[in-house]
Amino acid sequence: MPGSWKHSELPNLTDDNHAITSCYDTRYNCIAWAANDILNWWNPTSGSHFGREHYWPPGAPKKWSVAAYAAAFATLGYEDSGNGFLEPGVEKIALFAVEVRANVFEATHAARQLVDGTWTSKLGDYEDIIHMNVTDVCCPEYGKVVRFLKRPRKMPMCD
Amino acid sequence: MEHPQRDQFATARVVPMHLSSATSVVATDYSSVTAVTDYFVTISSVAVSNSVWCGQEPLVDSDWLVFSELAVAWKQETGLSSSIRRKYASEHYKRILRMGRKAAFLIIRQLQLEGNTPYHWWDALRQLTDHDPVPPEVGGDVRTAARIWIEWARQHAGQLETQ
Numbered sequence: 001m002p003g004s005w006k007h008s009e010l011p012n013l014t015d016d017n018h019a020i021t022s023c024y025d026t027r028y029n030c031i032a033w034a035a036n037d038i039l040n041w042w043n044p045t046s047g048s049h050f051g052r053e054h055y056w057p058p059g060a061p062k063k064w065s066v067a068a069y070a071a072a073f074a075t076l077g078y079e080d081s082g083n084g085f086l087e088p089g090v091e092k093i094a095l096f097a098v099e100v101r102a103n104v105f106e107a108t109h110a111a112r113q114l115v116d117g118t119w120t121s122k123l124g125d126y127e128d129i130i131h132m133n134v135t136d137v138c139c140p141e142y143g144k145v146v147r148f149l150k151r152p153r154k155m156p157m158c159d
Numbered sequence: 160m161e162h163p164q165r166d167q168f169a170t171a172r173v174v175p176m177h178l179s180s181a182t183s184v185v186a187t188d189y190s191s192v193t194a195v196t197d198y199f200v201t202i203s204s205v206a207v208s209n210s211v212w213c214g215q216e217p218l219v220d221s222d223w224l225v226f227s228e229l230a231v232a233w234k235q236e237t238g239l240s241s242s243i244r245r246k247y248a249s250e251h252y253k254r255i256l257r258m259g260r261k262a263a264f265l266i267i268r269q270l271q272l273e274g275n276t277p278y279h280w281w282d283a284l285r286q287l288t289d290h291d292p293v294p295p296e297v298g299g300d301v302r303t304a305a306r307i308w309i310e311w312a313r314q315h316a317g318q319l320e321t322q
Contacts, residue, residue, distance in 0.1 A: 009239050026276045027301055029241035040299040043243045053281050054243065055299050064244065109241060124239040125278075141239045 004126040010139045013129075017136050021120070022128035031069065033122035034093050034110035035076055044068055066097050066146055069107040073149050081150035084134050086117035091153040094119070094134045098143035109142040115153070222258070226265040229255050234278065246279055256283060263287040267312040270305045277305035284308055 003020050007013075031042035032055070040055035044062040056062060060072040070080070073093060084094055096109035111121040111134055121137050122128045131137060138144050233251035240246055255262050266280045266287070281304060285291050292311040293304045 005239055006235075024276060026278055027299070031241060041243070041301075043241075045243055052295070053299050053301060053304060064242070106242075122241075124237075124241050125234070126238055139239075 003123070003129065005123055009141060010123070010137060012136050012138055013131065017133065018129045018131040020127045020129050022122075024126055026125045028122065029124065030109050030111070030122040031072070033120070033128060034112040035073065036112075042072070044072075064106045066095055066105050066107045069095055069110070070147060070149060073110075077151040078149035079151065081148040084113065084145070084148045086113065087150075089153050090150050093149040094145045095147040095149065096138070096142040096144060097146040098141075105143075105146055109137065111137060222261060223265055223268070226255065226258065226262060226269070230269060230278075243279060247282065252283070256286060260287050264312070267309060270309055273305070275302060277301050280308075 004024050005013075025038075027041065028038045029041050029043070032038065032040050035042065037055070041053065042056060043054040044056050044060070044064060045054050057072045057075040060075055061068040070078075078093060081090075081092055084092055092113040094111045094113075095107055096111070097105035097107050100106045109121065111119045111131075113119055113134075114130065118130050118132055119134050119136075120128060120130050123137070124141075129137075134145055229251045233246075233249050233255070236251060237246040237249050246252065255266075258265075263284060266284055270277050270280060281293075281301075290311070293307050297303050297307065
């Protein structure tokens with residue numbers, strides 16, 4: 001069954017490099033999914049006049065910058081990683097961003113690496129998918145991977 | 160190519176639903192609806208079937224048709240985005256807000272149709288009604304938030320319809 005997105009939105013996804021793993025769900029977004037939370041929509045708007053339904057980790061800057069998103073994941077124990085290569089016992093997250101002005105990047109998406117080296121992404125309001133390569137979800141909306149994070153894998157044999 | 164169901168919907172004679180008569184829609188499970196196009200078809204079929212269920216003289220609800228078109232366009236335009244700021248920046252969303260307070264009534268109807276996957280209507284409802292009946296402890300539980308807004312609207316139906 002096809003996903004809810006249009007091919008033109010995610011042109012790098014093909015029948016051979018991804019699989020849909022959930023239903024359409026507006027309760028959580030990609031940032032929440034990367035953080036293993038399926039009950040909240042993570043945005044740095046929590047507490048603001050239009051963001052009271054959203055969650056953002058206490059202590060993380062309420063900004064749309066890549067640094068603020070990295071700080072949000074730091075509250076879960078993630079730190080910078082130089083690459084997205086599979087490492088035994090290590091869980092990695094890729095942060096995506098688009099350049100909104102010269103040298104100013106806005107975080108747009110996060111993907112989490114699974115134990116077999118594939119990646120999982122929640123696509124906005126749409127479905128969760130597993131994709132072979134982290135760059136499979138690079139697109140105009142998400143931009144490109146700008147930072148990798150890592151932490152010890154909590155349950156080394158499963159996700 | 161125009162979706163065949165869109166023509167059908169555009170010419171459908173839809174009864175404006177009173178909130179008190181829309182409980183049968185709330186009970187419908189839309190959790191299996193995934194694609195936006197399927198979703199649109201579901202909306203149209205439910206709206207038409209509701210007119211039959213109500214047993215009233217069907218009337219054209221032009222506001223609902225305009226709202227539905229904008230809502231579908233908004234979802235299609237921003238569905239891939241995880242940023243609520245980007246969603247709210249959409250011109251389709253802004254046009255819904257510019258419909259004024261009558262849009263609150265339409266959003267409540269839309270929330271009833273959306274069932275277990277309520278969309279990001281919360282700030283629009285707050286802006287359009289100047290109310291926020293959802294207590295802070297609900298947090299990000301949007302299914303509960305939807306139920307509270309629908310119940311709030313049921314209690315204030317007359318107020319919403321006359322604004």
